[in-house]
Amino acid sequence: xxxxxxxxxxxxxxxxxTSSIDITLNGQPRVVxxxxxxxxxxxxxxxxxxxxxxAVVPASSWRSTRLSPxxxxxxxxxxxxx
Numbered sequence: 001x002x003x004x005x006x007x008x009x010x011x012x013x014x015x016x017x018t019s020s021i022d023i024t025l026n027g028q029p030r031v032v033x034x035x036x037x038x039x040x041x042x043x044x045x046x047x048x049x050x051x052x053x054x055a056v057v058p059a060s061s062w063r064s065t066r067l068s069p070x071x072x073x074x075x076x077x078x079x080x081x082x
Contacts, residue, residue: 021069034069038062042075049076 021034025041032041038057042050045059051074057065067073 021067023067023070024072026073026075032067034067036067038065038067038073041067041073047078049078050074051076 019034020031021036023030023032038050038052039062042048042062045062048059050057050059050062052065052067053072
């Protein structure tokens with residue numbers, strides 16, 4: 001009698017496992033991966049400013065700024081004209 005001792009991917013433990021977190025983006029609830037960075041949320045910094053929990057985050061920090069559960073993210077686009 002042969003027994004299969006392989007573990008299915010559903011039961012495999014991985015250090016790369018991710019989970020979801022709840023954030024607020026421009027006043028709307030949103031669920032994102034717990035490894036999401038500002039750069040992944042807002043890939044282009046041209047004409048855009050981003051604040052997390054009321055603090056402006058420089059575009060140079062977007063790649064290293066991971067979101068946390070409950071974060072409130074505001075993305076503002078600049079427009080010229082009157």
